Amino acid sequence: xxxxxxxxxxxxxxxxxxxxxxxxxxxxxxxxxxxxxxxxxxxxxxxxxxxxxxxxxxxxxxxxxxxxxxxxxxxxxxxxxxxxxxxxxxxxxxxxxxxxxxxxxxxxxxxxxxxxxxxxxxxxxxxxxxxxxxxxxxxxxxxxxxxxxxxxxxxxxxxxxxxxxxxxxxxxxxxxxxxxxxxxxxxxxxxxxxxxxxxxxxxxxxxxxxxx
Ligand code: PRP
Numbered sequence: 001x002x003x004x005x006x007x008x009x010x011x012x013x014x015x016x017x018x019x020x021x022x023x024x025x026x027x028x029x030x031x032x033x034x035x036x037x038x039x040x041x042x043x044x045x046x047x048x049x050x051x052x053x054x055x056x057x058x059x060x061x062x063x064x065x066x067x068x069x070x071x072x073x074x075x076x077x078x079x080x081x082x083x084x085x086x087x088x089x090x091x092x093x094x095x096x097x098x099x100x101x102x103x104x105x106x107x108x109x110x111x112x113x114x115x116x117x118x119x120x121x122x123x124x125x126x127x128x129x130x131x132x133x134x135x136x137x138x139x140x141x142x143x144x145x146x147x148x149x150x151x152x153x154x155x156x157x158x159x160x161x162x163x164x165x166x167x168x169x170x171x172x173x174x175x176x177x178x179x180x181x182x183x184x185x186x187x188x189x190x191x192x193x194x195x196x197x198x199x200x201x202x203x204x205x206x207x208x209x210x211x212x
Contacts, residue, residue: 003195004047004188007066009054009075013180016091017070021047024202046195058083058183067188068196073178074157078118084189086200087182090207096121096175099164100146100153104172106131112152115145122155125175143167 008017018031026047028040040049052060054072058081061069069083072092076085096118106112112133116122119135126133136151143163145151157178158164158171182203184196 004068004192004199005066006047006049007052007057007060007069007071008049009057009069009071010051011054013054013070013072013092014051016089016180020089020091020203020206023206024199055079061183061185064185064187067185067192068199069183070180071183072157073176073181074118074121076181076183077124077176078120080120081183082186084184084186085181086184087203087207089180089182089203090210092178092180094157094159094178096125096155096178097158097171098125098153098155098173098175099143099158099169100172101168102170104146104153109152113150114153114155115142115151116155117142118155118157121175125155143169 008014018028021027026042028042028049030037031040031049038051040051041047050060050066055075055078057069057071058076058079060066061083062081070089074096112131113136114122114126114133115136115138117138117140119137122133122135136145138145142154142156144167145154146169147167153172155175161171164170182200189196
């Protein structure tokens with residue numbers, strides 16, 4: 001019987017996360033990139049990984065279907081999930097930014113249109129600036145929006161900057177730094193205290209070691 005269920009998002013953070021667990025001596029021998037399996041047990045049958053869509057990680061953890069999760073701060077901010085964010089894992093670094101055409105200025109427009117995969121993040125950012133916006137929720141290829149007149153600007157993650165550059169867009173404003181976070185279900189934090197606390201401590205020592 002597994003004691004701890006970990007929600008892992010498919011994609012960017014997948015291999016980083018598995019490497020981090022490997023450094024703790026926790027390995028998932030059945031995990032292969034091409035597999036269609038969604039549940040993996042570690043050798044000792046203490047930990048179980050459930051592989052989910054990255055944007056669903058906060059939901060699995062908030063609802064207690066997973067005890068802990070590894071998730072980008074971007075996804076966490078957008079979800080607004082009621083979970084404990086216990087550790088910045090340091091990997092998966094990128095940033096949230098407003099981007100648009102190089103000559104774009106907010107000017108005197110009464111309302112600007114913002115396309116984003118992260119409408120809540122966009123709304124919060126502009127709300128703090130005292131600006132009202134109309135958000136258009138997209139699910140990908142967001143850079144297209146200002147190019148074909150769907151929106152004035154986009155709020156998106158920028159990692160290498162290549163996607164913006166190749167589409168003739170620039171960062172207009174930085175919003176916040178992003179990296180992978182360890183999140184914990186609030187009830188699990190109380191009921192599985194020992195196991196979860198030691199996992200957090202071990203992960204923290206790896207993060208600190210890698211920063212040196
Ligand atoms: C993300 C993001 C940008 C791109 C930024 O998209 O939405 O499009 O990566 O990365 P870069 O600065 O290194 O170019 P993702 O790759 O997740 O694809 P998507 O558009 O299908 O969501």
